[in-house]
Amino acid sequence: MNEDDIRDALDTFITEARELTQDFEEGLLELESAPDGPEAINSLFRAMHTLKGSAGLFGLRHLVSFTHVLESVLDQLRAGALHVTPALVSALLPCADHITALVDGVAAGRTSPTEAESAASERLLAALDPFSSGAVDAGGPSEVAVSGNARTWLLSLWFGPDCLRNGMDPLSFLRYLTTLGTVAQVITVADALPPADEVDPESCYLGFEVEFVTEASKADIESVFEFVRDDSTIRILPADDAIQLIESLPENDRIGDLLRRSGVVTDLELARALRIQHDSGPMGKPLGEILVAEQMVQQPVVEAALGRQRKVADGRQQDNQTIRVFASRLDKLIDLVGELVIAQAGVGSADGLSEAQQHVLRLVEEVRHTALSLRMVPIGTTLRRFERVVRDVCVDLDKEVDLVIAGGEAEMDKALVERIGDPLLHLVRNALDHGIEPRAERERHGKPARGSLRLNAFHDAGSIVIEVSDDGRGLNRDKILAKAVDRGLASPSATLTDPEVYALIFEPGFSTADAVSNLSGRGVGMDVVRGAITALRGSIDVQTAPGAGTTIQIRLPLTLAIIDGFLVGAGDSCFIIPLDRVTECVELPAEASGRSFMHLRDEALPFVRLRQAFGIPGQPSRRQSVVVIEHSGQRAGIVVDHLLGQSQTVIKPLGRLFKDVRWVSGSTILGGGDVALILDIDALLGQYIARDRQRNLVPA
Structure with missing residues (x-):
């Protein structure tokens, strides 16, 4: 692989890492609202597991070690050893921000963390310590999906003939197994024992079939026989519900990963089987057949894994219909289509054109609409990011607010989606800080203790409209007007309509806050919002009712092209x-x-x-x-x-x-x-x- 290929692969990793981190954050917020969702926990685990594995391919050890601890905590959640609590979610959410920072560092060319990043990693992992008491040491993560549950294994042990000469006692291995679990049954196999007059007292002729019950993983059992592996035949097969376990595993379309995650195949066994497959050439046996032939796993288990593989592959067919396109290439296409439209206008009226020319013009029109549609993306992803904002701000303000998102399927130009995030952030934070009242005030006015913030998007007359609505106290007309007079923005004798008064909140430096907080109160923000919306050829409008809430409506063009x-x-x-x-x-x-x-x-x-x-x-x-x-x-x-x-x-x-x-x-x-x-x-x-x-x- 040349340097350009490595760079392209790293760019792909950075893009996917950011997407996985975003999925992780959204999954945490979803999990907090619905703690009993096992699939949500599995999705979180998959995100961290995939991110850790991808980081390992590029030697990003700081990312691997950090995500491994998160993966271990999530593994405890999957096993039921941990339960979802607000404290756990609060400890995990900053980790998503930190991973984003680490990925940004990789994008900037740093393959190792800065001192500040290392300190942040230590601080965040320390906050996870109360939840990770059972987590596996970062040096050796376990892939077994049944942590905390005893399983039954069938061990077939055939020690090499020179085992005794090398100072190894087969019975000592059996005794050591009892420290990891329960040896339920041992059958001594003496088929290889020669006649008495031919027995060499220094040679080992015996084999053992062992039924072993343990919570240890297959890799842990395998490590017991580390010193005799080379000249012995050690086979470890599951005797319990391996097939059912494979069916319950998260999605994966590689049979080797499925078997490894289920615990029926270890990394060493998988590597050995892959080596055999590679040595046999392009016409060699499938991996599943090799694993069965080498007695590493039973045939029914392989068939279950193959069935799971096919099911996942079928489910991903729809996803595989989408591809990533570099934004620069898409912009180039839009520019070329623009030139086509200009050239089309230069042809003149179609009345005197031939049928072929009119057909070409119709094709140009169709290409224009198709090219523009490539830039259109749902706004829902941007709106869902505010779930985290609402949660964090509510913690700071000690308020309870439900975020309702509607119209997330509405599409708009990708360039607009990227530039609308900051203005929306200002509006959301202002609604939480100024609009929605504290719990006691709401109850005093007969309102539910939990406030409501609604983000809505919809198409209207060739534009997209985004609304930020709250059920708070509404805007105080008299207070706004008095502040405007005090600031010299209006004369005391002014006769302004309600829309004109409410428009004053967008004036630079205007604020009605009685005190400056971490969120607002300095009069910086709303004028920036209006400036950003205006720069996008949009408009902003305020509708409010005292005691009932405020709706700020943003109207934007669907595309900037x-x-x-x-x-x-x-x-x-x-x-x-x-x-x-x-x-x-x-x-x-x-x-x-x-x-x-x-x-x-x-x-x-x-x-x-x-x-x-x-x-x-x-x-x-x-x-x-x-x-x-x-x-x-x-x-x-x-x-x-x-x-x-x-x-x-x-x-x-x-x-x-x-x-x-x-x-x-x-x-x-x-x-x-x-x-x-x-x-x-x-x-x-x-x-x-x-x-x-x-x-x-x-x-x-």
Whole structure:
């Protein structure tokens, strides 16, 4: 294997290790809520066992030793020697964080831990000491799945003829077995004993068939005969429910691992059988047949393992239909599809095209949708990560909160999923700290002692909506307004609507907390949330009811790559409005000249003139149009000169030179080669709203 292959294998290990650690953390939280789930414990054990084995392949001894202790504790859970308690879960959860840190170190090129990491390992393992009294020493982990239960073994012992000459007494081995368990029966086999006149007093001719009951593993029994293994025939076979045990083992699609995990085959026996299989060439016998032929295991046991293997393989067929793709390759495909869309727009109208050309255009459209779907991932994985956050924060705040996750199957662009995590973290922590009341306060107001926090995601009109809802005390309108006046954000005579008041919580430095805590109170966070959402071309809205709770709704585009846009013109310039924000288009009435609003079906519709916003010179067209859009749950308009229709829009970043341009979120190239700017609707109309209420706000 060359250096590139090793690097690729290590990258795969890092990716899988992070996934296993995430599964481990989620499994612990699930186990805490349902302690009687044996499959959950098995999943945790498999995660640590797989991680330990993979780390061992790359010589990452610090990871192997750390995960081995966790594996041993989980093995005690499987055996019933330990029980799931909040204290145990609290001791195991930080271990998941530490493993993530160790894996990150490997990703950074460190194959050994730093002093800080070693100290953290010792501290975390010390916290596990009360739970790992029966754990096996890290130097020799046991793979037997029946720890703490006695099993019956059949031992066939044929000592070599030179055993006595080498100073070994066969009976001493039998006596030593009694220190590990109970020798239930011994049958002496004298078939090899020659006639009396031919007996050599220094040679050993006897064999022994022993029925042995013990809690020790097969490997432990095998180690008793370490010094006579080379010139003796030692066979150790299970006499109990090995078949039933194999059926109950965690999933594994390798027969050797199944037999080894069940305890009926040791590492040495498996290595010997694999060596025989390798030496016999590509046409050699299957591993199971070799194990039976060498009398290492019985045929029914091998058949049970083969059946388990086939069952697992069948169950994984669906999983094998997915593959990992490097993000860079996927991004390259999206870029190429974007160029195809631009080229398609340059072809012009399909009315005069041949049937073959129209077919090509339809294929381009299909490729576009398929390529974009490759970037779509369920948001559920991101939402489930907050189970750990809610648990830890509730421990710090001494609150009891149930987290409810809905809509986890809703899909969105992977790039958005990665960037939405931090804003959601702020919202969740604020809901737990400020929104949900302490237990005593809730009971005083007739509420259940346990609060409720709900994370919900769903698709709506070409966007994805994420809601963070709590059943807490709600926002205090008067307190927010008083704080805004105190901070100079609003005048004492301000007449603000409820949405305008609640929007003040997103102002930099704004906080209504009476005291600073480890979680919040410094006025840092909510403005960062709004900035992050705005940077993703999204919007954020607050709905609250005093005493009933608060819902913060985030609306984001499904993808950051290609959108359906509505092309409009102002003078000689072209602009793109995201089509999912457009509700209708109407003509600007003559009486609206010189005003910033119009009447639309007995409703006052505020609007902003695109020419004025961007300082476009020249006279507006005689017949202007108003594009009516949705903004923060309300309707507003954008006045334009021309309506140019729907357009497939490939989003191009503006670049550093134009990073300070207002009200624009990107650009696109039209079919004729012209550049059109993509409007940031929320920033544009937000500026209008801020200007329109200057009479209520204190000038900056």
